[in-house]
Amino acid sequence: MLATDAWEPQVNGVVTTLKRTLDECRALGHDFEIIQYNEFKTVSWPDYKEVKLALGCYEEVRERILMYAPDAVHIATEGPVGLAARRVCVEWGLPFTTSYHTKFPEYVSARLPLPLSVGYAYMRWFHKPSGRVMVATPTLQKDLEAHGIKNVSPWTRGVDTVMFRPDLEPIYGDLPRPIMAYVGRVAVEKNIEAFLSLDVPGTKVIVGGGPQLEELKVKYPKTIFTGPRFGDELARSYADADVFVFPSLTDTFGLVILEAMATGTPVAAFPAHGPIDIIPGSNAGVINDDLKIATEEALKLDPKNVRAYAEKFSWRACAEEFVRNLQPLPQPEKARIWTRLKALNPIRKRRKTA
Template structure:
């Protein structure tokens, strides 16, 4: 198939959404599909308020129209609810072109944590955005059930994967290279964006033995680093260094209540490191019964119980998740036009475009 992926989240952003989308595109191309990615670097952008490393596209709609006409996709997937997603949605609705969407971030809760905007307002917007979608893809059953309760329709599963070649237990330790000879063990690690919606302060407040380690960067880092000077803030790490950070930890701590999955959970498990978390979306679907982590309303209890888990069992559980299976599920969820209708649609659209150009001239 020729697939268009429209997204406001793309490289060089570093987060779980971008990792999911880039890996999905790579797997789809390996399976023989053609994928056109409509993403912010193709347009003029401005920094996102309160989050300048995220760029928001401006005035992209006409360019997106031309990209769709030129590519003639058989399926369109809109991954985010930002400017590119809104513009692509508007075009698809206008042209009566089928499309699918996905729900990667608990946007209402995310916005409410940063601005005085009620969560209900956020959900009203999200329901409006996803209503015309043929399928709304979500990562976990718990999130699916919650969205259905909020009145969302056509909700379908789209799970996630992990690269078990990159994240694995046999990597060399790393923290000694960063001065850890004087750090008491056990090492409790958190990896991700250092921002208010990630609830990292709940982890830093815990009375735990050993050393708390934060890998990542973000708008809340300076404040938290000053307030919790005993914790080790190592900044953003990538590739092999990041994988070694996971491997060298004793417990990975995931305190977020707003993530919809949490790829870092699987990355930690693939390195053999058990995961402690609250019973939130993602952890509650991944961890119970796995032997690879503990969820508890008391995060300290979950952390301490993880110290007794077998790292071999943790790794074995992560091996059940693959990016190829995730991409295959994504493709199955797409809503392509039937072949005869598709040909007529694009011929009609080209004809209308030619008439409009002649009229404008």
């Protein structure tokens, strides 16, 4: 059973990771039921309408978990759906796992007047009962452990090397070169202005949508803003760029890094979570505290080496690691616990009475 506050129609690395992992898990013979935020009444995050928060979901989440009787419960996010699933598991003594996809404390602090200490206190509380907290990189694992979060385990990522490949039709036409592209949400936590403010030759392109889009269009009129792109058009946006610039300091991995590399486009980034684990020694990108230097050095890399590095990552390996991290109920205990919980389930009793 997967409980998540991030799902379609949202377009982000969390949704991509969950969907591709579950596709591979099904191919391995596993079954999943998904409890997602858009099955409930929702409200939008105050300054980010694409992010929805589920309302009044606890009883339905409890019913879904108890009726499905899963071997394992995985809670992917720390929002209302994740909170409801966590509450069910804690109240009924069910083992569960969680994952840490977004630097939630930094994300909230960028939007609300809350110190990071408050966000990390919530993270410790939320993940404390989890059997395993799955994270994408060793650096993030060390960071969470330093903040007092225990039972952290690695969960790698993959990339579609068929969709994202170098031999795609150009998309940028006669724009002045070099073309430096960013792909992702256009939001304050992505630190996009660190890229847009660089004094570099060529053309800067921003592919994606988000709450900061209109503001940045006005502030940086020479930048090309394409809006969101998908499928072949998205892959071409990576492949036809000369360098992919990833300015984020708050991502936990950055799937877009691997997508760019798969098209042979080198990556320039800060030495932050994600890039610091993916890029050093890869010959596929450059990290530097000076993003301009990282961009200039990345332009010198061989696209063939960039593509070869991306080919080392697969979604099958990602799914296999995910399954290993799950904590299923032992078979004898499973039969007893679900029989007992279904009998005690107050919602089920009310429905029978009605």
